[in-house]
Amino acid sequence: METYEAVLEALGDRTRRQIVHRLRSGPLSVGELAAALPVSRPAVSQHLSVLRRSGLVAYEEAGTRNVYRLDPAGIGELRTWLDGFWDAALDRYAQQVRDDTGSRAPRPPRD
Amino acid sequence: MPANLTSIEPVRKTVTVPAAPPRAFELFTRHIHEWWPLATHSVGIEQAAGVAFGEGPGGQIVETLTDGTTSVWGTVTDWEPPHRVAFTWHAGTPAAEATRVEVTFTEDEPGRTVVLLVHSGWQHRPDAASAREGYHEGWDQVIGRYAELAAAAR
Numbered sequence: 001m002e003t004y005e006a007v008l009e010a011l012g013d014r015t016r017r018q019i020v021h022r023l024r025s026g027p028l029s030v031g032e033l034a035a036a037l038p039v040s041r042p043a044v045s046q047h048l049s050v051l052r053r054s055g056l057v058a059y060e061e062a063g064t065r066n067v068y069r070l071d072p073a074g075i076g077e078l079r080t081w082l083d084g085f086w087d088a089a090l091d092r093y094a095q096q097v098r099d100d101t102g103s104r105a106p107r108p109p110r111d
Numbered sequence: 112m113p114a115n116l117t118s119i120e121p122v123r124k125t126v127t128v129p130a131a132p133p134r135a136f137e138l139f140t141r142h143i144h145e146w147w148p149l150a151t152h153s154v155g156i157e158q159a160a161g162v163a164f165g166e167g168p169g170g171q172i173v174e175t176l177t178d179g180t181t182s183v184w185g186t187v188t189d190w191e192p193p194h195r196v197a198f199t200w201h202a203g204t205p206a207a208e209a210t211r212v213e214v215t216f217t218e219d220e221p222g223r224t225v226v227l228l229v230h231s232g233w234q235h236r237p238d239a240a241s242a243r244e245g246y247h248e249g250w251d252q253v254i255g256r257y258a259e260l261a262a263a264a265r
Contacts, residue, residue, distance in 0.1 A: 079120075079122075082122050082230070083122060083124075085152065086122055086124045086228060086230060087124065088148055088151065088152065089147065089148060089152055090124050090126045090226070090228060091126075092146045092147065092148050093126065093128075093138070093139060093146050093147075093226075094126045094127075094128050094226075095146070096138060096142070096145055096146035097128035097129060097130050097134075097135060097138050098128070098129055100130070100134070100138060101129045101130050101134075
């Protein structure tokens with residue numbers, strides 16, 4: 001699966017979006033995330049696994065406190081997809097205009 | 112917090128076409144069904160039958176599926192032929208906080224138009240009440256709808 005598709009799958013779940021939102025303020029441990037969300041700690045761990053595989057979240061061992069933080073690489077993949085979406089659509093539009101212009105018979109010059 | 116850590120900056124795309132703005136505008140809007148790549152860019156994918164661009168403010172951009180059902184992608188907010196059109200973009204989901212697309216048509220030499228498309232509204236947009244709780248519903252809705260659109264477009 002392409003990386004950006006993994007990002008979209010990860011963000012398709014509301015709890016995972018909440019986790020990503022919480023991490024905007026800074027790195028948090030699993031316990032801190034579970035305390036802030038209406039889901040169990042094992043559920044949070046499961047969601048964090050999905051988010052790590054998608055590249056949205058990274059894990060850091062920091063002494064006695066192991067934390068998760070946001071990783072810009074995942075959002076970059078999302079942006080890449082959005083770029084491609086509009087590139088493809090506008091390429092088709094431009095081709096249509098070229099075909100439309102080319103199909104119009106040139107006016108004969110006035111005498 | 113780094114500005115672009117989790118927000119998506121507006122997408123800006125430019126294409127130059129061999130037509131004057133009135134025709135470029137008309138082909139983009141009224142004739143969208145002649146070029147929009149439904150096979151890859153739609154809610155229905157293999158069931159997508161067509162798309163229509165409603166004209167004027169409030170006009171809807173609507174996909175029709177082979178079973179006759181429809182899916183609204185967005186609603187026109189600004190209709191200024193031949194130079195500008197803007198619309199919300201929410202691809203079939205309720206449009207509480209859609210993203211926004213603006214397209215401008217500028218003649219750079221006779222018979223040639225530069226078309227600029229800006230897709231914005233992806234950035235984090237806090238609202239006062241939820242900001243106190245640290246959770247931003249608007250962002251959640253935007254990203255959620257984007258994920259649904261993108262998943263449907265695969």
